[in-house]
Amino acid sequence: MSCEEPTTSPTPENNITVVSSDGKEFLLDLKLTEQSETLARLISNFEYDRTDVKKDPVPLGNITSAQMQKIIEWLQHHRYYPKWEQNDIHYSTSFTFETWVEEYLNIPNNEMFELLNAANYLNIPRLFSTICRIMASRITGKSAEQIRTVLNIKTDVKNDVYTGIPIQEDSSSSEDGMSEISLSPSPPPI
Amino acid sequence: MNFFVYPYVIQKQILNFMSDQDLFIISLCSNNMRKSVTFNQWSRFRKIKYVTYGVNNHSIYVSLDSFLHPFLCLREKLDNEVNVKRAKHWDDYFKSNRIQKRVEIYSEEAVGRLKKNSRLYQAETLLFTGSKLLITDILVYFKGHQAFLQTPECNISDISSFLTRWMSHNCCKNLNLLILNLLESSIDPKEVMKLVDIKKLDSSTKTPVYLYNNISYNQADKVPVELPIRTYVVRDCDQIVASVHIEEKKMVLGVWNMTEKQFID
Numbered sequence: 001m002s003c004e005e006p007t008t009s010p011t012p013e014n015n016i017t018v019v020s021s022d023g024k025e026f027l028l029d030l031k032l033t034e035q036s037e038t039l040a041r042l043i044s045n046f047e048y049d050r051t052d053v054k055k056d057p058v059p060l061g062n063i064t065s066a067q068m069q070k071i072i073e074w075l076q077h078h079r080y081y082p083k084w085e086q087n088d089i090h091y092s093t094s095f096t097f098e099t100w101v102e103e104y105l106n107i108p109n110n111e112m113f114e115l116l117n118a119a120n121y122l123n124i125p126r127l128f129s130t131i132c133r134i135m136a137s138r139i140t141g142k143s144a145e146q147i148r149t150v151l152n153i154k155t156d157v158k159n160d161v162y163t164g165i166p167i168q169e170d171s172s173s174s175e176d177g178m179s180e181i182s183l184s185p186s187p188p189p190i
Numbered sequence: 191m192n193f194f195v196y197p198y199v200i201q202k203q204i205l206n207f208m209s210d211q212d213l214f215i216i217s218l219c220s221n222n223m224r225k226s227v228t229f230n231q232w233s234r235f236r237k238i239k240y241v242t243y244g245v246n247n248h249s250i251y252v253s254l255d256s257f258l259h260p261f262l263c264l265r266e267k268l269d270n271e272v273n274v275k276r277a278k279h280w281d282d283y284f285k286s287n288r289i290q291k292r293v294e295i296y297s298e299e300a301v302g303r304l305k306k307n308s309r310l311y312q313a314e315t316l317l318f319t320g321s322k323l324l325i326t327d328i329l330v331y332f333k334g335h336q337a338f339l340q341t342p343e344c345n346i347s348d349i350s351s352f353l354t355r356w357m358s359h360n361c362c363k364n365l366n367l368l369i370l371n372l373l374e375s376s377i378d379p380k381e382v383m384k385l386v387d388i389k390k391l392d393s394s395t396k397t398p399v400y401l402y403n404n405i406s407y408n409q410a411d412k413v414p415v416e417l418p419i420r421t422y423v424v425r426d427c428d429q430i431v432a433s434v435h436i437e438e439k440k441m442v443l444g445v446w447n448m449t450e451k452q453f454i455d
Contacts (some may be wrong), residue, residue: 113196120200129203136207144218151193156220 016048017057024056026064032075035084037123060122066117074104074127085128093131105134109150194222202230210234284309291315294407298342300324306331317407322348325370330355335366338405343375349441350385353434356443357387357390359427367402369441388434391420395454400433400444417442422451 014030018039033039039058047053060068077100078123097105105112112131119127139147149154193201205213205227212233217227228235280295281304293313301322304310311331318328319340328339329352350368355361362368382388391397400417404441419433419442429449435442444455 002417047294068437116200132200132203135204136212139208139212139216141212142215144215147216148219151219153193153219153223156222 016043016055018068019057019059020065020068021061021064022065024068025064026068026072028072028075032072032079035075035078035124035126037125039122062121063118064114067115070115071118071122071127072122074124077104078126081126084129086125086129097130097134101130101134106132109138194226201226205230234413239346270436280310281305281308284313290312293317295320296407303327304331315405317405326352330361332362333364336405337362337365337367338369338371340371340373342373344370344372344377346377346385349377349436350382353382353386353388353423353443356432357423357425359425365443366445367405368441369405370441370449372439376438377436377441386423388421388423391422391454398433398446398453400435400442400446402444417444419444422450422453 015027016030016033016039018026018028020026028039030043033043039054042058043049046055048055105115107115112135116128116131116135119131139150142150147153205216208216213227213231215225216414257368284290284293285308289309290313292315294317295310296317296319298319298321303323308331311328312333314334315336315338316328316332316334317338318325321346322341322343325339325341325344326348328337329348352361356365397418397420400418400419402415404413404415417433417435419435421435421442422431422433424431429451430445431445431448431450431453432445435444
């Protein structure tokens with residue numbers, strides 16, 4: 001699915017200001033905020049869609065400026081898309097991603113998780129669902145050991161289920177780094 | 191960052207989008223992950239009636255509803271392929287699971303032995319094809335009701351020991367039906383009768399017909415079988431009778447819910 005993106009520059013009447021955790025301000029078109037249930041509700045509650053109401057900057061303490069930039073990119077791309085409806089909530093072999101989405105989410109795993117957190121916080125269902133699906137597809141076809149590395153799961157199993165040999169914890173996985181794996185958009189054939 | 195530091199809703203959604211085989215593999219990553227998968231995906235697993243495992247060249251196959259529909263295909267490294275043929279693997283698997291109603295294992299190359307208290311022995315119905323050593327262990331420790339066993343070879347002494355132990359109520363106390371197939375060797379019934387007190391109904395008595403449902407790897411073969419047998423053994427403690435049928439490559443032990451007196455009458 002693709003939509004034309006007419007260029008519109010935000011004006012004080014049709015935008016709000018959001019402030020990222022590192023203090024950077026972003027001017028957001030009200031049309032874009034419709035994709036975020038959190039922002040849409042906030043705008044509705046404070047009546048920021050009225051021109052006669054003073055709009056205070058909205059602090060987004062959980063979202064950094066880099067993440068906000070990325071989210072705005074997403075919102076702008078999907079500006080004229082129809083409202084998101086979650087129809088397919090489970091695994092599907094026929095699911096494919098747009099090329100734009102694949103490029104957009106071609107980022108390191110830890111950044112992807114941070115973006116996922118931000119999408120969850122702002123309640124942007126299309127972005128949230130897409131990242132979750134991409135994360136699931138990255139796990140497809142991997143062995144348990146590879147998944148441990150990808151998701152940085154510390155094993156709490158004392159012995160390997162197959163060999164009975166004690167499992168050594170992976171000391172290479174740091175607190176804030178997740179290892180990289182290649183993107184596998186479609187699961188390998190069974 | 192760790193998967194578990196993320197909110198429940200994120201964890202659940204990622205797991206939702208995973209295939210059944212990936213969910214299975216991810217559940218092997220850690221105990222926490224196994225609990226998370228079980229908790230989050232309970233509704234998916236509830237639909238599964240039973241799971242069948244099989245080992246192929248590079249994969250373990252697990253299928254749903256016994257045939258046709260491939261449920262899980264675990265792609266594991268070649269190193270692990272050898273290891274899943276170890277009996278210990280089954281021990282570990284069944285240890286962490288509830289007692290199974292029906293277990294089917296077909297692995298002629300399996301090595302190692304099961305623990306005496308292995309949960310595998312507690313399966314209600316067990317279909318097992320494996321080494322002589324594993325089969326003789328099952329004949330000692332099996333606690334379920336029905337067993338269908340296949341092995342390349344089995345000694346007369348193993349069979350006679352089993353029958354003697356059953357008669358003295360020292361093994362397979364819950365057993366209703368045992369079918370033992372020998373794939374490569376054969377048994378001489380006369381030799382077994384020399385070693386065990388197998389009785390035979392006299393010619394004046396009508397031949398009793400033991401009726402059982404055939405146990406087979408193919409569920410479609412679940413047909414009733416009538417087996418007229420005149421030979422039987424008696425359990426010492428309660429005088430319960432079991433019909434014994436031994437032919438060249440097969441032994442059937444069918445336990446009757448009656449004493450010897452009732453059986454003869």
